[in-house]
Amino acid sequence: MASDKDRIPFRVTPMLATLVREPFHKPGWIYEEKYDGYRILAYKEGERVTLVSRNGNDRTATYAPVARAIQQLRMRTLLLDGEVVAFDSKGISRFQLLQEGSRATAYAVFDCLYSSGRDLRHETLQIRRPAAESAIDKAEALMISRRLAENGLEAFKVAKQKGYEGVVAKDLSAPYIEGRSSKWLKVKGGKLRYVGKVGTRFNENTLASLHQKFKPLVQSKPAFLDPPREKGITYLKPKLVAQISFQEWTADRKLRQPVYLGLRDDKRPEEVQLPAKGTV
Known part of the structure; x- marks a missing residue:
């Protein structure tokens, strides 16, 4: 249980990175691996640990090993920000593995917003990140987010070579800003991902036309991550x-009630960005 002195006097919504199209380098920024995981804010209030999702849902029971690991940390009060992840045999985070529950989970911590009674939200990342590193130390099931390189362009090369989800660049001089911010920027690795299948609004003419377009594009292996097992x-x-x-998006990142509207000739596949809901 948490006594009054152990209670963190606020709740936060997570700081979100803004997507940019091209890799870049800026002095005074750090460049971290972008994980393919589940965003979690971890509140430690005395012996009580609560794991909260990006949408404000309690995920403590879902990721109980992470909660137990945080409970063992020496600070009485602590608020961490990070992603719960599961890694494949090559050390690459995969959301599908997290959904399946087939691999051990870890909490990749990249920020600390409260520690031992001190509110760190208005401090710079230059101060907050070392606080996160000190808080988790070498605890089991907890890790600090990986910094890929000092130079942003080199960091993106490393992410691409290793098959990571991408890079998150962060301004070391910035405070923690709830919601979307230009002080955190993300560059994705450009990998395609399976998000579902559509079988609605096809007529015979449409199917015949698509068949002609598809024939020269047939290949033996999928060109995207996490292919279906059908x-x-x-x-x-x-x-x-x-x-x-x-x-909308389902919990496992698939399209709910998809409907085919037609082909686009004004966009290339690498230009596509996924919206929260509506049309893709």
Whole structure:
């Protein structure tokens, strides 16, 4: 239980990185691995630990090993920001492994907003990151987020070579700003990801036209991450862009109620960005 003196006197919504198209380097910024995981704010209030998702949902029971590891930390009060992740055999974080529960989870910590009664939100990242490193030390199931290189362009090369999700660049002079901010910027590695299948709003003419376009693009292996496990799938080279409407994202990052609207000839696959909901 948490006594009054152990209670953190505020709750936060996470600081979010803004997507940029191209890698860059800025003096006074750090460049971390972008994880393919589940964003979690971890509140330690005495013996009580609460893990809260980006949307404010309690995930303490879901990631109980992480909660137990945080409970063992020496600080009585602590608020950490990071991502719960699961790694494949090559050390690459995979959201699908996290969903399946087939691998041990770790909490990749990249910020500390409160420590031993001290509010750090208005301090610079130059101060907050060492506080995070000191807080978790070498605790089991906890890790500090990986810094890839001093130079941003080199960091992106490292991420691409190793197959990471991308890079998150952070301004060391910035305080913690709730919501979307230009003080954190993310550059993704450009990998395609399977997000579902659509079987609505096709007529015979549409199917015949698509068949002609698909034939020269057939290949034996998928060009995207986390392919479905169904049999009889025909894979294509990623050369076409379709317009799909959908209701929302499901918990496992798939499209809910997708509807085919047609092909786009004004966009390349590498230019596509995924919205929160609506049309992709």
